[in-house]
Amino acid sequence: MLNNIIKAYNEAVFETDSEAAFSVVNQALADGITAEDIVFQVVIPAVEEMMSRITKDPDTNLAQHFMTAQIAASVTEKMLEKFQHPPEIIGRVVIGTASGDLHSLGKRIVMGCLKALMVDVTDLGVNVPAERFVDEAVAFDAQVIAVSAMMVHTATGPKGAMRVRELLRERGLEDRIRIVVGGAPYRFDEQLYKTVGADAWAADGVSAGKVIINLIREVRPS
């Protein structure tokens, strides 16, 4: 039966049909499948499939990519409410857009994928000062600070990721906390993440999930 559910769910996700995806999941619950199985057997493999598809074809349709990430996040959120025991969390991330940047969509997609992959995410919102990134990362015991910047001046400016790096160094936190960046300027210059002091970057919201999990494992070996 699970195979049929996986097939129907993947079909709904491929068609970016959120209503159909939810009706597959609700039917599965009604048929006695647990919320845990739905997340681990159905949703997460679908996200992983989506990641590999996007890695293979970087020109994939962005609208479809946003919609599929959104379906994964909202299904996971609904299922988590039904979990018997709190799920085991892979790690913690604080995320926000750089100081001066109000473009929140990329962050929204990354958050959706991380939630679906069992990473605990704290959203710091938009236009986040560097100090706040670091303070909140410490407060939440996060392994990764994710800084999204869609404009050249917010990606490379002194108030963004660059300042976060300085603060981590000044406070002696570089062993405990990694920095990941994302946004259009990093796509145009694949070495730019190093210039701004980040440990890694991701080309899109979906592959960010994988990159962030790798960073978490660097500082928090499981």
Next chain:
Amino acid sequence: MATLLVRSEQGTLRLQLAAGESVRECLDATDLRVRAACGGSGSCGACLVRLEQGEANPYTLAEYLKLTPDEREQGIRLACQLRPLGDAEIRLEHPAPPSLWHSIPAENLAAVQGRRPELDRHIYGVAVDLGTTHIRVALWDRKHGKRIATRRGPNPQGVFGADVLNRLDAVQRRPQRADELAGLARNAIVHAVRDILARDVGEVTPMLAEIGQVMIVGNTAMLALLSGHGGTALLEPDNWQSPIDCRPRNEPDWHTLWAMPHAEIALAAPLAGFVGSDLTADLIASELTAGPPGSLLLDVGTNTEIALWDGSTLHVTSVPGGPAFEGVGIRFGMAAEPGAICRVRPEGAAGGYLCTTIADADARGFCGSGLADAVAVLLGTGVLKPSGRFAVPPGDGFRLDPANPRSALTGGDVDAFQRAKAATAAAMAELLKLASMGWGDLQRLCVCGAFGRTLDITHAQAVGLLPPIAPERVELRADATLAGCERALLAEDGIALLAAVGSRSHAINLSQIASFDDTYIRHLRLRPVPPVE
């Protein structure tokens, strides 16, 4: 509509001629313009053409005065006097040098009432709609309330980037560029005015001195860049709610550079850092607040601006949907110029499509309304799926006309369309939510800007670009911004008229609305808009 074939060294141009329209009027909206210096009165005699086929009005008095009997014998006519009675063919031997400035076709101009009979000096005035992509200019005799001529041409700041951010960034990186960008726009405006004076009046320098006012509306960044202040303050979101200085820097220099010593130069103040005075002008032209509660106005462009009148408050906002609706970023995208596919219909049982183009010319690509129509029609025939995928991947794009490669629509084009329409629709939904309204409360919808007058409303509704409202309640207004600016130019106190709209408006920054991203994603599918939540 009759067909006018124009032969010249540059090839043959096929144009649609409205009843009563002169050949010159028809050509003024194209690249192939006749020589001219009198505004079409027939007094300069420069616009010679030869009528080779077709019936036309008899020779006019002006033609008897300006043409020799030999010339008349050979079928030579003055293009400004020549009004074909049906299909016709002409030859143009010596066209005017090419210019970036074209007349705005009459069907894209609003009738604007107003005059300033009390003026006895400097009676001329210029209205300017300073767009990111195009600049529109109208010259008026303010005393007699007469529009002398209009022009539309590209904003030359485009070399620094198609969108506003790239231009602001260029200034941020090299502050001395502020002067360069200001100069480009300033020169473009005066070129347009000089082109009008040279061709439609016949006198340039003395007339420039008779111009008493230049009224300029535009988005905030364009006004700030034109002013010479550079506008980099706009890169800091903290400044978006505070007034942005858009007064011309070194105004006396402008008078010298423009050779308009008596012109009062007014850059109409924007409504907020992210909502310009182009929206103010739209609101004046559409009289949105005189209408019922639930009146919505969209000004579609690279940055789409939106206003909602709920009966007591005018909620205004803007959303960066991207330039897809202006034909930019689309494989075969183009402006709404001759040859642009503006409508698409399924044709025949064999799965064919009929593409209508502007001026009936050979299809060269899609303008905004053609893009929306193509997506809607392909969705209807099942070629496209609601996700935006093609049912069968078409390889190098799906050709609506198998014989014409420039009629192809690619997956990337559909993606750009989806993102632009989702941003627009999501912004409308968020404004309605703030006003505690839903789609069903909409009584009136004004669509200004990029789509012009060719947008198919039911198709736009089927793909979720426009809300579900009876098509007769939708107004397509091609040049509302210029019309509103002209109204301000002709008002006794235009600045006060513009300011009055500003004082009623409440600017909303969508990037501070937490639900906007989710709403945007909900609107990405190709289907009618989902309910406002």
